[in-house]
Amino acid sequence: YTPGTLDPGLILTPESKVINHNNFYEFGTNKTDPARNSQHLKTEPWTLTVEGEVEKPGTIDVWELMETAQLEERIYRMRCVEAWSMVIPWLGIELGPLLKKFKPTSRAKYVAFETLYDPEQMPGQKSRYLGGGIDYPYVEGLRIDEAMHPLTTLALGLYGKTLPPQNGAPVRLVVPWKYGFKGIKSIVKIRLVEKQPPVTWNILAPHEYGFYANVNPSVDHPRWSQASERFIGEGGAFSSSRQKTLMFNGYADEVASLYSGLDLRKYF
């Protein structure tokens, strides 16, 4: 694969923290639950269906893709809506060129994603208590221009290895200028659609989580400030540091133009 470059001033979050601090409610709501409860997830074989407003709907064998695609390392900031952040070396492919192979029609205005629904393997889907009260399967969505943006990545690995189950094996979405929950994990279906699709956290708490979920230090979450974040690096509890949150998580130069004229306070 092509190695990525670490922007000056960024520090990588240690691998052990990237794979042991996860929000993947399908395996429990505590940060350490996913690493503990997901190890038996059967990720082989795994297919990803692309359907909806496309001329050539079809199914991808994800493991075949992993072997044939030219994987790229992308070192991205990851900003969770809960005001913590990491820097993660992902391994994956750009989403846009992949979608184009299925020939989206002119009616394809949005892209809807869906996580595997398998309560037998995912205890959080079986029990409302373990799953944090979410209606599964987890669904996410992007506007078509966001999905086609060169920063938008389908990740198949991190730190030079295939994804561990807790990080969304075998295939997940990474949209670095949006809050982490947009990065839907263990994807089985991508559907191109005409209307804005429903998205999980927005269904659960519409006044707290919007469809766009762009990282924005000037629009607070109703219950906490988004102006700064706890960066998860090497240190422990007593060396924890807060840093300023950057507009579009530091990717404003690349993506701000997607939202010109959009009231980001209203469309948060």
Add this chain to the structure above:
Amino acid sequence: MLKPGRKTSNTLRVCVHIGALAPLLWLYWAIPQGVLGADPVKELTHFLGIGALRLLLLTLCISPLARALKFGLLVRLRRPLGLWCFVWAALHFSTWLALDLTFEWSLIGEELIKRTYILVGLLALLLLLALAITSIPKLMRSMGKRWKQLHRTIYVIALLVCLHFWWSVKSGWIEPCSYLIIALYLLWLRRDSIMSYVHFKHRPVAHDNGASS
């Protein structure tokens, strides 16, 4: 059967001190070891907050238990439990202040104004502080009847803390709801004394004229 006496209550008091102190000593060891995970500040805040709530509910369990077991001396556990609850709550707040917001006063001020659930928690902590200070035996005696009135605010504190918890969680209502149900049950056990207190405070006339409302 052996009647439980002072000796048993002394032993139980020692257990309360050990039970409340041991997890704090464990934290002293666990934090440098990284046991609290990748985002230890959040974990620590939550651990201390939940602990304080549990100690508060335990405090409220004591009098009903003493009555049920016919073991009056059990009420000697209320003071240490209540004081430990205050210590845990104060540590919970300090963690937020010092480790999460790292003493950034402008941010702290802004958060207190904007986030009502934090304000609710702070109010509960200040009330707990008042109870902790007035639990000094000397003050307790000199306050007489007013002491009992003041210490009844623990019922209000219990509700404030449950509200603070419920409001703070990102999703899932089952856990905060279970604590609230326990708190409401413990208050329901005292419904007569609470009602007479409310009645006495707001409708003093009712005593002279039972028929009026």
